[in-house]
Amino acid sequence: MADTISKTGLNEVGSALRGLEKFGQSPWLDFIQRSFTENGSLKKLVEEDGLRGVTSNPAIFEKAIGHGTEYDPAIRTLLDREPLSAGALYEQLAIDDIRAACGVLRPVFDETKGLDGYVSLEVSPYLAFDAKGTIAEARRLWKAVERQNLMIKIPGTPEGTGAVREAIADGISVNVTLLFSLDAYKGVLEAYISGLEDRASKGEDISRISSVASFFVSRIDGKIDGEIDRRLSENHADSAALKALRGKVAIANAKVAYQHYLEVKKSARWQALAAKGANPQRLLWASTGTKDKAYSDVLYVEELIGPETVNTIPPATFDAFRDHGKLRASLEENVEDAVHVMAEAKRLGLDLDGVTAKLVKDGCEAFSESFDTLLGAVEAKREAVLGKRLLSVSADLPSDLKDAVAGATKEWSRSGKVRRIWARDASVWTNGPEADWLAWLTIVQDRLAHIDELEVFAREARSRGYSDILLLGMGGSSLGPEVLAETFGKAAGWPTLHVLDSTDPQQVKTLEKAIDPAKTLFIVASKSGGTLEPNIMFAHFWAVAEKALGKAPGENFVAITDPGSNMQKVAEGKGFWRIFYGNPKIGGRYSVLSNFGLVPAAASGIDVRAFLQSTLLMVESCDGGAPAAVNPGTQLGLILGVAGKTFGRDKVTIVASKGIASLGAWLEQLIAESTGKIGKGLIPIDEETLGAPEVYGKDRVFVDLRLGSDAADSRLAALRAAGAPVVTVTLPEAIQIGQAFFLFEFATAVVGSVLEIDPFDQPDVEFSKVETRKLTDAYAESGTLPPEAPFATDGALSFYADAKNTAALGKGDAVSILKAHFDRVGPGDYVGLLAYIERDPQTREWAQSVRLALRDALHVATAAQFGPRFLHSTGQAYKGGPDSGVFLQVTAQDAADVPVPGAAYSFGVVKAAQARGDFEVLAARGRRALRVHITGSLQDGLKTLSDAILAALKGE
Numbered sequence: 001m002a003d004t005i006s007k008t009g010l011n012e013v014g015s016a017l018r019g020l021e022k023f024g025q026s027p028w029l030d031f032i033q034r035s036f037t038e039n040g041s042l043k044k045l046v047e048e049d050g051l052r053g054v055t056s057n058p059a060i061f062e063k064a065i066g067h068g069t070e071y072d073p074a075i076r077t078l079l080d081r082e083p084l085s086a087g088a089l090y091e092q093l094a095i096d097d098i099r100a101a102c103g104v105l106r107p108v109f110d111e112t113k114g115l116d117g118y119v120s121l122e123v124s125p126y127l128a129f130d131a132k133g134t135i136a137e138a139r140r141l142w143k144a145v146e147r148q149n150l151m152i153k154i155p156g157t158p159e160g161t162g163a164v165r166e167a168i169a170d171g172i173s174v175n176v177t178l179l180f181s182l183d184a185y186k187g188v189l190e191a192y193i194s195g196l197e198d199r200a201s202k203g204e205d206i207s208r209i210s211s212v213a214s215f216f217v218s219r220i221d222g223k224i225d226g227e228i229d230r231r232l233s234e235n236h237a238d239s240a241a242l243k244a245l246r247g248k249v250a251i252a253n254a255k256v257a258y259q260h261y262l263e264v265k266k267s268a269r270w271q272a273l274a275a276k277g278a279n280p281q282r283l284l285w286a287s288t289g290t291k292d293k294a295y296s297d298v299l300y301v302e303e304l305i306g307p308e309t310v311n312t313i314p315p316a317t318f319d320a321f322r323d324h325g326k327l328r329a330s331l332e333e334n335v336e337d338a339v340h341v342m343a344e345a346k347r348l349g350l351d352l353d354g355v356t357a358k359l360v361k362d363g364c365e366a367f368s369e370s371f372d373t374l375l376g377a378v379e380a381k382r383e384a385v386l387g388k389r390l391l392s393v394s395a396d397l398p399s400d401l402k403d404a405v406a407g408a409t410k411e412w413s414r415s416g417k418v419r420r421i422w423a424r425d426a427s428v429w430t431n432g433p434e435a436d437w438l439a440w441l442t443i444v445q446d447r448l449a450h451i452d453e454l455e456v457f458a459r460e461a462r463s464r465g466y467s468d469i470l471l472l473g474m475g476g477s478s479l480g481p482e483v484l485a486e487t488f489g490k491a492a493g494w495p496t497l498h499v500l501d502s503t504d505p506q507q508v509k510t511l512e513k514a515i516d517p518a519k520t521l522f523i524v525a526s527k528s529g530g531t532l533e534p535n536i537m538f539a540h541f542w543a544v545a546e547k548a549l550g551k552a553p554g555e556n557f558v559a560i561t562d563p564g565s566n567m568q569k570v571a572e573g574k575g576f577w578r579i580f581y582g583n584p585k586i587g588g589r590y591s592v593l594s595n596f597g598l599v600p601a602a603a604s605g606i607d608v609r610a611f612l613q614s615t616l617l618m619v620e621s622c623d624g625g626a627p628a629a630v631n632p633g634t635q636l637g638l639i640l641g642v643a644g645k646t647f648g649r650d651k652v653t654i655v656a657s658k659g660i661a662s663l664g665a666w667l668e669q670l671i672a673e674s675t676g677k678i679g680k681g682l683i684p685i686d687e688e689t690l691g692a693p694e695v696y697g698k699d700r701v702f703v704d705l706r707l708g709s710d711a712a713d714s715r716l717a718a719l720r721a722a723g724a725p726v727v728t729v730t731l732p733e734a735i736q737i738g739q740a741f742f743l744f745e746f747a748t749a750v751v752g753s754v755l756e757i758d759p760f761d762q763p764d765v766e767f768s769k770v771e772t773r774k775l776t777d778a779y780a781e782s783g784t785l786p787p788e789a790p791f792a793t794d795g796a797l798s799f800y801a802d803a804k805n806t807a808a809l810g811k812g813d814a815v816s817i818l819k820a821h822f823d824r825v826g827p828g829d830y831v832g833l834l835a836y837i838e839r840d841p842q843t844r845e846w847a848q849s850v851r852l853a854l855r856d857a858l859h860v861a862t863a864a865q866f867g868p869r870f871l872h873s874t875g876q877a878y879k880g881g882p883d884s885g886v887f888l889q890v891t892a893q894d895a896a897d898v899p900v901p902g903a904a905y906s907f908g909v910v911k912a913a914q915a916r917g918d919f920e921v922l923a924a925r926g927r928r929a930l931r932v933h934i935t936g937s938l939q940d941g942l943k944t945l946s947d948a949i950l951a952a953l954k955g956e
């Protein structure tokens with residue numbers, strides 16, 4: 001702008017601009033930019049051209065902030081101070097600019113006794129059709145800018161008009177924008193007057209409120225002239241009459257609006273307010289830059305000069321008017337002609353009502369798009385400044401998927417879904433209870449606000465000299481802590497964090513041996529407090545600790561549970577050292593950034609403050625102020641959701657750097673339990689070693705989680721080249737695992753919206769729990785589980801299934817049964833190996849080799865899971881998700897069992913009941929499932945089973 005406004009002829013022709021004042025019109029400038037204010041250019045216009053106000057809009061800020069590097073230092077300074085989102089950064093920059101301009105214009109405000117000297121700041125264009133949101137934002141911005149010569153710009157939509165009345169009644173000066181039609185203007189003037197009356201009736205001063213009604217001009221000609229040209233090109237019968245209207249309608253419309261202003265001013269109603277000191281709401285001519293080069297470049301200034309009006313002039317027009325503008329009292333000239341033009345437009349069917357209605361809608365959309373572009377540019381700058389402090393997400397997508405994601409992104413922008421998520425609007429999903437499960441959105445800020453409590457606890461725990469921490473929990477209560485334990489390892493001088501999430505007696509024993517129970521801090525974690533596993537694990541380790549310490553070990557126990565749970569009562573009754581609470585508005589799989597992750601993190605020496613501060617950066621990246629196109633959580637969610645829903649790519653294959661590989665298991669629960677229901681969903685595939693493109697079907701999306709500068713698996717390049725979608729999430733440092741948690745939480749919520757499901761419930765897991773409970777109750781009553789018989793036995797392997805599956809599999813030997821089972825696998829299916837055995841390096845390796853053999857032979861996705869752990873994770877999707885799973889459940893005779901203190905059943909019985917409950921639900925859901933039970937040595941049995949599987953796959 002400094003260059004745009006010429007410096008020539010100021011004294012001589014500058015009088016044209018200055019001359020407007022003599023006609024009662026105030027020239028304002030439709031432009032703002034930091035450097036322009038800072039370098040004195042704005043002041044110069046005030047002093048030399050008689051400039052009396054400034055207006056801004058989202059498009060103007062987009063031009064100022066969204067391009068070039070001028071605002072970069074300010075962005076850097078702001079980010080050094082606080083982890084702001086793109087939206088918050090923009091707002092801060094805009095507020096600073098508006099304040100600076102208010103400072104320059106303040107002398108005008110004082111000299112004119114509050115008539116002029118205003119600077120306008122527009123409410124977010126996203127709120128144009130949201131009355132409540134608009135008034136809230138108007139109040140917020142008014143307070144934040146805190147300048148008497150500020151005007152809050154509110155669009156003159158029906159919703160905006162309602163907000164105008166409230167704002168005026170509040171004492172906020174308002175510039176009503178996007179006015180095109182006489183009717184809309186009348187409504188706005190009425191709202192202004194009513195607002196003043198409301199305020200006066202409260203006995204409050206109305207003399208310090210100012211308002212303008214921004215009537216848009218050139219955009220009307222743009223539309224009407226376009227229609228005229230279209231008709232002329234078709235040799236319309238009324239060609240001459242149409243031609244005569246070209247370039248006339250906008251000005252005529254404005255002149256007629258001005259007549260309304262004059263009439264209202266004469267009214268008794270207005271006079272009563274004027275007597276109390278009210279200022280009239282002046283008409284402000286906006287959109288006064290000439291768009292059609294065929295017209296004079298000062299047309300919309302010269303033709304609208306009249307008393308008690310404002311013209312906000314864009315820079316080039318300002319220059320032009322200074323240079324060759326002519327002054328005359330044009331606004332009240334030939335009013336009858338204006339009325340005639342309007343009548344002609346009506347007669348010729350130029351549909352001014354339709355045009356103006358469309359202009360309002362288009363205007364709001366255009367400002368929203370400019371705002372999206374602006375915030376997108378700010379986000380790019382933000383990411384550049386944050387650099388390696390932020391994880392990055394990039395995607396290589398085949399073109400059809402890429403286009404579909406771009407389409408979905410547009411739709412999300414248009415419908416404001418990201419903002420609606422943050423506004424806790426359940427209509428983003430199913431309009432069900434989703435809004436009650438969204439406290440994870442702000443849990444990071446919440447926990448940072450209480451960080452002292454965690455830090456004090458960490459110090460105390462450390463000073464107690466524990467060698468180990470053993471966390472007992474399932475699913476969301478254990479998988480997050482497991483990621484933290486495995487990602488960060490043991491911190492020097494701090495205890496080692498172990499996690500137990502199994503009822504396998506051997507696994508329980510292994511953990512018991514790994515710790516020194518007298519020097520262990522036990523953390524019992526359960527949101528509900530009612531989950532079977534943590535309760536029986538607690539009973540066991542309480543007894544173990546009691547024995548080791550020789551006294552009630554409450555001091556060595558900490559509970560994490562939701563307030564009011566049974567576990568809270570137990571912990572209180574048993575004198576636990578501490579009880580930490582979860583947030584009941586956060587589900588288990590979304591709880592890692594709440595106390596469920598933070599308490600074990602703090603106790604094991606992770607710097608929870610730094611961890612949360614880092615995580616907050618990602619929370620802000622996913623904020624409602626970051627438009628869908630640049631919002632990493634939204635983009636990731638749209639890619640996964642659209643790939644699954646539209647392209648049948650519903651297997652999310654997770655590949656990871658070694659250092660963050662445990663994130664995969666946490667992601668499994670998040671994705672599967674959140675999305676796998678009512679026959680829909682994404683199936684996470686974790687730890688499946690990559691293969692060549694030929695071994696895959698077309699149902700995959702690969703998510704590559706990279707840590708630091710770890711090189712990506714070279715096989716991904718081949719997959720990319722073969723057209724497979726690959727999303728890469730790169731964490732420059734391990735501490736950004738918190739960012740990854742939030743990123744995927746947000747993305748999963750987005751997937752839920754795309755799939756039109758409630759991502760926060762888990763109906764089928766509950767069903768399994770009920771089935772298991774029935775079996776353990778039966779055991780408690782009779783001392784034995786209900787009898788069951790295999791439908792076939794082959795050596796150490798016995799096969800069990802429901803009637804439907806049995807009928808499909810036949811009663812041959814192991815190989816033939818397995819062959820029949822895997823013959824049922826088709827393209828797009830996946831195979832789930834569900835092993836209810838100890839999860840240790842050997843069994844994991846066994847499961848890996850079997851799943852890879854299955855994948856390579858059947859060209860389908862495979863999952864290798866351990867029970868009962870997966871029941872609180874992928875189990876939901878296996879039962880409730882798409883019916884594309886083919887399951888082989890593996891159970892085994894336990895070498896030794898472990899009793900559960902105070903219960904009739906043992907760990908082995910619980911595990912057996914869980915496997916059977918799981919199978920019953922799979923069968924009830926009509927899934928293709930087979931259970932193989934190993935008797936005798938587990939190691940030998942597993943070998944026999946894998947040999948039989950390999951033979952079945954070879955078709956032997």
Ligand SMILES: O=P(O)(O)OC[C@H]1O[C@](O)(CO)[C@@H](O)[C@@H]1O
Nearest residue numbers: 475476477526527528531588872
């Ligand atoms: O923390 P809780 O209530 O013991 O629940 C453990 C897990 O069980 C589930 O409720 C069902 O599997 C999960 O969502 C949850 O993470």
Ligand SMILES: O=C[C@H](O)[C@H](O)COP(=O)(O)O
Nearest residue numbers: 030055057214219286287288
């Ligand atoms: O208040 C000012 C308006 O936002 C501006 O004049 C719109 O002008 P345009 O139609 O040239 O975008």
